Amino acid sequence: MQGINWDHPVRVGAKGERCINGPQDALQYLSEWPQGGWFYERARNRCHAALERGESLGLSRKAFIGAAIECSFPIAEDEISS
Numbered sequence: 001m002q003g004i005n006w007d008h009p010v011r012v013g014a015k016g017e018r019c020i021n022g023p024q025d026a027l028q029y030l031s032e033w034p035q036g037g038w039f040y041e042r043a044r045n046r047c048h049a050a051l052e053r054g055e056s057l058g059l060s061r062k063a064f065i066g067a068a069i070e071c072s073f074p075i076a077e078d079e080i081s082s
Helices: 023-031 038-053 057-070
Strands: 010-012 018-020
Touching (some): 010 057, 018 023, 023 038, 023 057
Antiparallel strands (some): 010 018
């Protein structure tokens, strides 16, 4: 299950200090968040699907970015357009 990475990591934080490399990192980071929402749940589902069933890594990455934006976590600008 480990070792599956996105083509480009997602940098989270005001200065991009946290680097999320793939769905496993994303699930770990999501577990640290204080609350969930629609995008949060979608990100969890997409990351699990990518790890367990080999579904789209790109969709899991986009879902994670959406969850971070929903929770008002800063995302490096170049990450949003990727």
